[in-house]
Amino acid sequence: MGLRRVLEPAGVLPQAAWRLDASPEIAADEVRIAVQRLNLDAASFRQLAEKHGGDGAKVRAEVAEIIETRGKMHNPVTGSGGMLIGVVEAVGSESPLGLKSGDRVATLVSLTLTPLKITDGLAKWDGRSEQIPTEGTAILFGRSVVGVLPDDLEPELALAVYDVCxxxxxxxxxxxxxxxxxxxxxxxxxxxxxxxxxxxxxxxxxxxxxxxxxxxxxxxxxxxxxxxxxxxxxxxxxxxxxxxxxxxxxxxxxxxxxxxxxxxxxxxxxxxxxxxxxxxxxxxxxxxxxxxxxxxxxxxxxxxxxxxxxxxxxxxxxxxxxxxxxxxxxxxx
Structure with missing residues (x-):
């Protein structure tokens, strides 16, 4: 359930936590994903865009700050996050998810409970769309839900579908x-x-x-x-x-x-x-x-x-x- 990742407050599950440990080192039941693209949920993106009057640079800066501060993408106003796609980088010896290194996947759990570390400062994103091309790492737990991307859909299309499935x-x-x-x-x-x-x-x-x-x-x-x-x-x-x-x-x-x-x-x-x-x-x-x-x-x-x-x-x-x-x-x- 990812309890070891909760930094504060103590005693809650990752979704309810204010801050998570997003370090890339994995436990035996965890999986590390090399992140390629985030998808903000519609309510969160709308709130941020309206707050900043459509100024993409300010939206990008706030999303980056949220991720850095909280160790996950968890909008403190809407309480929502989104999901991501990426490539499996490492699989713990006790992970039950059936993944292997190199699998291209979409996380089917919210970014509000997914430990997330961004390494490029969201530099490839203009802050004007729900989908965010980026680089970094994310962690899945033993009870996470994940899907291998279908071959017949473009990854961006599959991400949009999985986000609301x-x-x-x-x-x-x-x-x-x-x-x-x-x-x-x-x-x-x-x-x-x-x-x-x-x-x-x-x-x-x-x-x-x-x-x-x-x-x-x-x-x-x-x-x-x-x-x-x-x-x-x-x-x-x-x-x-x-x-x-x-x-x-x-x-x-x-x-x-x-x-x-x-x-x-x-x-x-x-x-x-x-x-x-x-x-x-x-x-x-x-x-x-x-x-x-x-x-x-x-x-x-x-x-x-x-x-x-x-x-x-x-x-x-x-x-x-x-x-x-x-x-x-x-x-x-």
Missing amino acids: GAPALTDRVVREYDGSVTVAVLGGAGKSGSLSLAAARLAGARTVAVVRDENEAATVRGLADAIAIADARDPVAVAEAVGTPVTITVVCVDVPGCEHGAILATEAGGTVIFFSMATSFPAAALGAEGLAADVTMIIGNGYLPGHAEFAVDLVRRVPAVRQLFESRVAGH
Whole structure:
């Protein structure tokens, strides 16, 4: 679990720690990765970009400072991190991960719990995109989750898919738990996790509604969703009106705060809301549902499900509209 890496405070797991030991020397159950690229999660990157008014140099400086100070990429404002790709450099004699030196991999656990040491000062990054080309080392523990990069996807594309692979897998599971007709609304349907969730819901037999913020985003999801609703996800009444008849399941993939109440209003009694945004507020969701007398089950999206990475990659292979959306996002970076 990486307890030996926790420097402060004592007695917590690495994700909850303020600071980790990111030294490259590994224990018997650890693996060292030569880092090639980081992928900041959307909520973290948005917060940093807005804080610095889009000034890439300042964003880069703050990310470098966070990593240096904390021994991991753990945004203290959003509480989120991201993931990385790299090449296996050393494998401890007791590691259960099944890796060997030279494997090109993506970490499927958050950067908020991954010991990380950067050696190039993020000099290759302009601070204006979620993906960060860089050099350094990262450490995986015995209970870490990792995937070997597929041969048929560009590494940058695979990284973008792996970063959000928990969302479609959980959406698929929840849809299949319902009997009868199911409608799924995805707030942030034009994003990475949102587009994958739409594809997963449709392939599981659900009717899908993509909730997007404007006509430009609507154009990217045509053919991917059965219906499109345009609304500001932070405006609860606007979301409910745009969706129309309340849906069975609402998936929140928007990377800004304040989307809890719209999701609740858009969901029918007895339905389910899946919060997959790192900007979600538990008090806002719980107290908002109570105040609206909303009988809905609310799930905090877990970034891990067995087989989630393979499931997401398969969606990209099977659904051309999803692959096109991802390739456009990666090219934009």
